[in-house]
Amino acid sequence: DAGVIQSPRHEVTEMGQEVTLRCKPISGHNSLFWYRQTMMRGLELLIYFNNNVPIDDSGMPEDRFSAKMPNASFSTLKIQPSEPRDSAVYFCASGRPPTTEAFFGQGTRLTVV
Amino acid sequence: AQSVTQLGSHVSVSEGALVLLRCNYSSSVPPYLFWYVQYPNQGLQLLLKYTTGATLVKGINGFEAEFKKSETSFHLTKPSAHMSDAAEYFCAVSDNQAGTALIFGKGTTLSVSS
Numbered sequence: 564d565a566g567v568i569q570s571p572r573h574e575v576t577e578m579g580q581e582v583t584l585r586c587k588p589i590s591g592h593n594s595l596f597w598y599r600q601t602m603m604r605g606l607e608l609l610i611y612f613n614n615n616v617p618i619d620d621s622g623m624p625e626d627r628f629s630a631k632m633p634n635a636s637f638s639t640l641k642i643q644p645s646e647p648r649d650s651a652v653y654f655c656a657s658g659r660p661p662t663t664e665a666f667f668g669q670g671t672r673l674t675v676v
Numbered sequence: 677a678q679s680v681t682q683l684g685s686h687v688s689v690s691e692g693a694l695v696l697l698r699c700n701y702s703s704s705v706p707p708y709l710f711w712y713v714q715y716p717n718q719g720l721q722l723l724l725k726y727t728t729g730a731t732l733v734k735g736i737n738g739f740e741a742e743f744k745k746s747e748t749s750f751h752l753t754k755p756s757a758h759m760s761d762a763a764e765y766f767c768a769v770s771d772n773q774a775g776t777a778l779i780f781g782k783g784t785t786l787s788v789s790s
Contacts, residue, residue: 567719594775605782606766613775654719660775663708663727667719 565589567668569655575674581643584671587636588657596665597630597640598654606654612638645675678703678769680781688787695739695754697784699767702748709750710768710778711741720766726750727772737761762788 568587596611610620615632632638656665683698708727712720724735731743741752768778
């Protein structure tokens with residue numbers, strides 16, 4: 564099992580640019596979660612999907628953020644336009660009922676300059 | 677709404693000493709509770725979880741935690757710290773059904789000195 568795969572691992576971009584983060588969940592998992600980790604705010608839930616359907620996006624900070632899950636094996640988190648305060652580590656995680664825990668990817672470290 | 681409070685952002689112990697990391701939760705429904713560990717530049721790894729049944733749960737690397745409903749607590753312990761335990765530890769809570777999101781505390785950094 565390859566685990567949750569996120570790409571890229573590191574991204575440096577200029578303010579105002581569009582950024583797309585990608586996630587491949589573990590095969591067979593039907594829950595997918597996007598989290599953001601910063602020193603100040605810790606781990607924040609941004610959005611999660613069940614069976615490719617967004618269930619709760621109340622954690623998405625602004626309209627600049629959007630997430631999609633076009634199929635069971637792929638999800639994207641897009642920031643457009645990016646700002647320096649978006650700099651953080653973004654984690655994707657997946658799960659499969661009846662298993663209750665989430666399995667995390669290695670994260671994408673985003674730096675917006 | 678659910679929330680988790682981890683008391684102490686940084687805990688330091690000596691090698692061989694008891695490790696105690698504190699976690700209190702707030703939940704409107706019987707919760708599922710989790711402890712995760714994060715090593716530098718890595719993702720989070722599950723240490724242990726409580727869903728139902730026995731309130732004392734054992735996890736990997738010698739860690740255990742006890743669910744105390746009356747105290748709304750789920751503290752993590754290990755009898756004897758090892759240098760390799762140095763990491764950041766996160767407590768999390770979710771609704772009592774699979775497929776719901778985990779809500780995390782702000783984390784506790786554990787340092788272990790020789």
